[in-house]
Amino acid sequence: MLALSDHERHVLQGWVRATSTPQGQAPRSRIVLACAEIGLDGLPRSASAVARELGITTETVSKWRSRFLRHRLDGLGDAPRPGRARTVSDEQVDAVLKATLESKPKNATHWYTRSMAAKPGLSQSTVSRIWRAFGLQPHRAEAFKRSTDPFFIDKVHDVVGLYLDPPERALVLCVDEKSQIQALDRSQPVLPMMPGVPERVSHGYLRAGTTTLFAALDAATGKVIGSLHRRHRAAEFRKFLSKLDRELPIGLDVHLICDNYATHKTETIRRWLLAHPRFHLHFTPTGSSWLNLVERWFAELTNKKLRRGVHRSVQSVERDIRTWIATWNDDPRPYVWTKTADQVLESLAAYCRRITDSGH
Structure with a gap:
């Protein structure tokens, strides 16, 4: 039988309701919550009954039920996918952020992706991705005026x-x-x-x-x-x-x-x-x-x-x-x-x- 603690039930229900839940996590949470319910006969609900209710296959229900039993809440996330290893280190990201926020190029008033890429030896697209990830826009400037009126x-x-x-x-x-x-x-x-x-x-x-x-x-x-x-x-x-x-x-x-x-x-x-x-x-x-x-x-x-x-x-x-x-x-x-x-x-x-x- 799949039993949930109060904390796990609260987290799963939050993932189901939240609009910002990553795609796929909300359906998996519904599967686990449904599997934890007791049927009308007083027995734990079967995988086939949950599959019919949610409109999915029995194999999908069994997969996520087993993942939850082994890893609990951590088991509902996406497993690491194969692909190219990370090529940009934390030190390189930190260097780009520090240079962007604390320095200016010699021949300009602000950084461009090309000029910044030449400094740490990264590609222009990599610098652009780092800036987007941290919300940095060196090409933009906004005006403001602070009143000095004593009243x-x-x-x-x-x-x-x-x-x-x-x-x-x-x-x-x-x-x-x-x-x-x-x-x-x-x-x-x-x-x-x-x-x-x-x-x-x-x-x-x-x-x-x-x-x-x-x-x-x-x-x-x-x-x-x-x-x-x-x-x-x-x-x-x-x-x-x-x-x-x-x-x-x-x-x-x-x-x-x-x-x-x-x-x-x-x-x-x-x-x-x-x-x-x-x-x-x-x-x-x-x-x-x-x-x-x-x-x-x-x-x-x-x-x-x-x-x-x-x-x-x-x-x-x-x-x-x-x-x-x-x-x-x-x-x-x-x-x-x-x-x-x-x-x-x-x-x-x-x-x-x-x-x-x-x-x-």
Whole structure:
């Protein structure tokens, strides 16, 4: 009779349920569990009964039942297969990892598989396999910016609190300017896409001028109020605030999430805010534009309309932007903020603990 300890039964049941169990181990675990059951007649279940239930052969049931009786849980793994002996030693793997993490090549800023292969005398494919096994990607680099704002924590709690728990009878608007939007015309006609050939544009372009988009994204509905100006000063920002005052429902407080750009903090703006007490400005930490959801909307505008657009005049690009805003507002899609302020701060703290010279 095949008897299982509580620990063995628990492990086998875990292998059956787990989605990450190696292929073949889950069916073998089912065979052993079935063989350990008692039949309706009160006797241990036969190999033929288990085979009929699981839809396999009697020989397969007998094989894994015997392997388990001889080696217990270790017997359910794959036996070593014949093949070529290992050619890369642990010392060679360690040398590749140490060189990758602790040194740089003389003639480059980072390692390539070919340059690394020449150093320890391994093949390029071997170096590539070692890097993949340890999750190393020397060819990649990501940018980051750590805020040095002394009130960083307070501002994160303030802004995230507006997203997750906005005040009653109030609107939360994410406000920012997208300045220096260039009207660019290609120096040669755009060649259209064809089967097997992507759209092609010339490298050269002609500048026709710039404009600035002031935008306010309603965090609750996703609707956008925009205003275009040729200059980017406190005077234009004040005009945009006046436009918001005219278009937003009367009787509601308005909380504006802004960055720390100088035009948002001039004496002109302070006087305007004193004259319009329903408007409240909330500033994101310096270097933390990712907290302002309107930046995500600007990315949509850039990717879908501006980057590959062809405009022969400033009026042309402004007309396209106004049309795009109107189309967006026909079916607005709000960006839903999900992380709490504490979760944001913990993520940043975990990242700082991983890097050196972070100051934290």
